[in-house]
Amino acid sequence: MDFAAANRGAFVILLVAAMMGASWLTGSMVIPDRLPTRPVIVTPEDDPAAPFPTGNVENGAILANAICSRCHSFTPSAQDTAGPSLFGVYGRPTGRQPGYTYSSSLVSLGGQWDEARLNAWLRNPAAFSPGTRMSFRGLPDINGRADIIAWLKTLH
CATH class of the missing domain: 1.20.5 (Single alpha-helices involved in coiled-coils or other helix-helix interfaces)
Structure with a gap:
């Protein structure tokens, strides 16, 4: 050539x-x-009118032990580890656990941990509280979140 x-x-x-x-x-x-004015496919997480599923306590215990136990404890007398103890978290003020230092973004939220807040937190902690120290990316499965929340409600 x-x-x-x-x-x-x-x-x-x-x-x-x-x-x-x-x-x-x-x-x-x-x-x-x-861009479309609304999503083409509406999933249960995107539809605020959709009822929150009833969780399975047994599945929630299995999921929480598999996912959360690396950083959290679940017993009343346990010491806080990388994360605070989750015993009695349902109904507890957000960002308030005696003896544990939370990120300022979580402390500034106020309110209490209820079903809706726990659902949003478990779905995507960084979106719920930008600047959080929690490294968990989130649980996209709404049924898995419902199971964990149902189990957390029993820890009192």
Whole structure:
């Protein structure tokens, strides 16, 4: 292959790339992107009118021990570890456990841990309280969250 043939090949590749870019730019100007006004698929988490499922206490105990026990304890006399003890967390003021230092973002929320707050927390702790120190990414399964919450309600 001589230099002239290589030069023509490079020119063709450059021309095709320029034509593709121009067609993309023209298309994006002619047909604007519009997001739908509401989600196309509504999941139970996105539908505030959907009732919260009834949790299974036994499944909640299994899930909590598998997921939460790395950082939390569940007994009344246990020492706080990386996270506070979850014994009696349902109904406890948010960010208030004697002897445990919470992140300022969680302390500033106020209120109490109820079903709705625990659900939002377990779904995505970082979205519920930006700046939280909790490293758990969240539990996307609403039934799993309902099971854990049902079990936490029994810890009194």
